[in-house]
Amino acid sequence: MGDDRVAEGTDQSSLSAINVFVTGQPGVGKSWLVLNAAKKLPQDVIAGFYTVEARNPKTGEKIGFDIETFSGERAPLSRMRKGCGPKVGKYYFALEDFERVVLPLLQPTKGIKLHIVDEVGRMELQSTKFKEALMNLLASSQTAVFGSLPAPRYGHDLPFVEDIKQRADTATLTLTKSNRDTTAQKVESILMNLVGSAPKQGIEAPVQVKQQPEPPAVSELPNTLLFDPSFDPTEFLNNAYCSSEEPELKRMRYSQSLD
Numbered sequence: 001m002g003d004d005r006v007a008e009g010t011d012q013s014s015l016s017a018i019n020v021f022v023t024g025q026p027g028v029g030k031s032w033l034v035l036n037a038a039k040k041l042p043q044d045v046i047a048g049f050y051t052v053e054a055r056n057p058k059t060g061e062k063i064g065f066d067i068e069t070f071s072g073e074r075a076p077l078s079r080m081r082k083g084c085g086p087k088v089g090k091y092y093f094a095l096e097d098f099e100r101v102v103l104p105l106l107q108p109t110k111g112i113k114l115h116i117v118d119e120v121g122r123m124e125l126q127s128t129k130f131k132e133a134l135m136n137l138l139a140s141s142q143t144a145v146f147g148s149l150p151a152p153r154y155g156h157d158l159p160f161v162e163d164i165k166q167r168a169d170t171a172t173l174t175l176t177k178s179n180r181d182t183t184a185q186k187v188e189s190i191l192m193n194l195v196g197s198a199p200k201q202g203i204e205a206p207v208q209v210k211q212q213p214e215p216p217a218v219s220e221l222p223n224t225l226l227f228d229p230s231f232d233p234t235e236f237l238n239n240a241y242c243s244s245e246e247p248e249l250k251r252m253r254y255s256q257s258l259d
Contacts, residue, residue, distance in 0.1 A: 019138050020190055021120075021164065022183070023149040024175035030148040033175060034118045037146070037188050038070065041114065045195050046070055047105050048116030048147075051077060064091055065123075067101060070116065075101045078123055088123045099129055106133035108142040113195040117147030125160050138167060144194045145170075146187075 022030050035050060047070060054066045054076065064079040076084065077098055078091035085095035102124075106115065115137055124130055138145055149161050149172065157165065165172045171190070175183050 018194065019145040019167065019170040020173070020187065020194075021145075021147050021149045021170065022173050022175045022187065023151055023161075025151045028175050028177055029180050030175055031118050033180065033184050033187060034116060034146070034148055036184060037191055038116055040188055041191060041195055043070065045111065045113040046116060047109065047112045047114075048118070049102055049105060050116065050118040054079075067098065069101065069105060073101055086126050088126060091123070093123050093126050095127060098124070099127055103129055103133055106130070106137050108137065108140045112143055114191065115143055115145050117145060119148040119150065120161060120164065121150050122158065125158065131160055135163075138164070138170065146191060146194075 022033055024030050031050060038046060038050075049067045049069045052066050052068055053062055054064045055062050065077040066074055067077045068074045075097040076094040078084070078088070078093050080091060082092055084092040084097075086093050106117075117134065120134065134145075137143065149164065150158070164170060173183055173187065
């Protein structure tokens with residue numbers, strides 16, 4: 001297995017692995033690599049979520065993060081205001097919303113060949129149910145998992161992240177600014193093989209994927225995800241805080257915060 005390296009900077013990456021994760025420093029482009037690769041796959045065989053910034057629609061000020069699923073559902077992940085859940089850094093984790101949306105996505109489902117998890121970070125790991133569901137999914141023979149992991153802090157991985165990296169069925173690729181374009185190409189090749197979209201080895205044939213506009217190279221993409229300007233402000237206000245608050249209370253508190 002040691003000779004089957006798929007990219008420079010790979011920590012553990014055998015072509016026989018059925019789960020693939022990218023790791024790297026904040027801002028290096030992990031989330032964009034995940035989304036860029038996902039766009040090139042048949043959308044009917046993938047499920048999962050990714051993280052986007054949440055911004056005040058009036059001022060543009062960052063107020064936290066949201067999770068968005070590949071089926072279009074969106075919910076708060078974290079907010080700066082107290083009341084959502086446990087505090088992680090300067091944010092409060094919207095535990096209830098997170099588990100409501102994400103846990104159903106981590107179940108093996110007929111027809112789904114790849115589950116995408118962006119990311120497995122300090123915030124998400126506050127959920128015991130999330131950790132249990134992800135480990136069960138990684139062990140499942142029915143599906144593969146692709147996602148992102150945080151870089152080590154002070155030379156050490158989070159224990160749960162280390163457990164993922166040590167799995168024999170899991171490949172981990174370290175993303176840097178100097179290798180991200182080649183790593184992106186390798187990831188796309190691995191994922192297309194995992195979902196059965198790539199031509200057989202040695203056969204000159206185009207990859208059969210849904211026709212979509214070619215996304216820009218990873219090196220041309222910004223390092224952070226921006227809040228979607230087309231997002232419905234009314235729906236955003238309903239999700240501005242936690243699901244445990246009534247919508248009217250959410251609007252009232254949100255309006256007060258803008259004064």
